[in-house]
Amino acid sequence: MIAYASRTGNVRFIVHQLELPHIEIRDDLILNEPFLLFTYTDGLGEVPQIVERFLQHNVRFCKGVIASGNSNFGHAYFCRSAHLINERYGIPIVQKIELRGFQKNYDAIIDYYNRVIQKEI
Template sequence: MLVVYDSLTGNIQRFVNKLDFKKVKIHNNLLIDDPFVLITYTIGFGEVPENVRDFLLSNHKHLKGVAASGNRNWGAYFCKAADLLSAQYNVPVIHKFELSGTKKDIDIFTQEVNNIV
């Protein structure tokens, strides 16, 4: 399964570097024609980043699940972007992890993605 991601602070980049999946970072005009899972961050008070929203406008048909990185200090807004995208595109929230995740987070994410496949 392809993992599509965006990383603002580097935490998600560090997380995906530990994965054994093919991965691609969101960039302008990226078009995906294969099933993928998305890993995003949350900005502001529980908002989806604009570049992630823009990417999904053209690519949501192949979205199979979403995960997010966040900081638990944000309380109810922790990884809220994953919840919003899950509801908007009717896909499961695969996992929510703090910062760049732990070995356990990698294992959970990997198992959940493999369950989708």
């Protein structure tokens, strides 16, 4: 499963390209199976509030984080959401993606998913 948050559609676009099971994060969502978290980056390199709230109840089964961002925000802030989640919760960073990314990003996500998520379910 991939749990995702998307505000302007980039993450949603990518998730649909992947053709893997996915669910959009909402406030009452609890996942009881291994999943990857896919988030955008907000503010100045921040984790979106809806993702922060989701993680409070869903760290246990989260096996990796993918972030989309925009490198115009500068190296220090590009996809910093993924770094913050990694530092706070010890969740591995799978990919940092520029906006909608490229096929090589999608292939890397699918590869990680097959190795880490698929084998656990």
